[in-house]
Amino acid sequence: MVCVTLMALIVTASCSTDRERLHRAAEKDYGYLQKGKYEKFVGEIAYADSMSEDYRAQMVDLVHEYAAALQQRHGAFTDIEAIGDTIDGDQAHVYLLLTFADSTSEEVGVPMVRVGEKWKMQ
Secondary structure, eight states: OHHHHHHHHHHHHHHHHHHHHHHHHHHHHHHHHHTTOHHHHHHTBTTGGGOOHHHHHHHHHHHHHHHHHHHHHHOSEEEEEEEEEEEETTEEEEEEEEEETTSOEEEEEEEEEEETTEEEEO
C-alpha cells in the first residue's frame, strides 16, 4: 500500500511540474507578444528553425498585425495568465487569459507540442 501511495505521489509531482513548465512556456511566449518582441515569439514556434527567411519574415509581420489589432481594440496587455490546459502525451492546449488596459479580458487557446524537454507553440 505504501508503494502504491508513493508511486501516485511521484506521478502527480511529475505531472504538476510538466504542467507548470507548459503554463510558463505559453505565458512566456505571449509575454514576447506583449513586449513587441515578435521575432522571439515566432522563434518559439516548434518548426521555427526550418522556416525559410521569407516565411519567417511573413510570420513576424502577421504576428505584429495580430498584436496591433488586439491593442487597437483593447489597449496594451496588462496581464497574461494560464487558466487551464488539456495535455495528451506530447501535445497540449493551454488556455491563456489576456487582460487589457481597458479592463477587458480575452481567452485564447495556444496549441503546444513538447520538443525534447521544452514546450513550444505549434
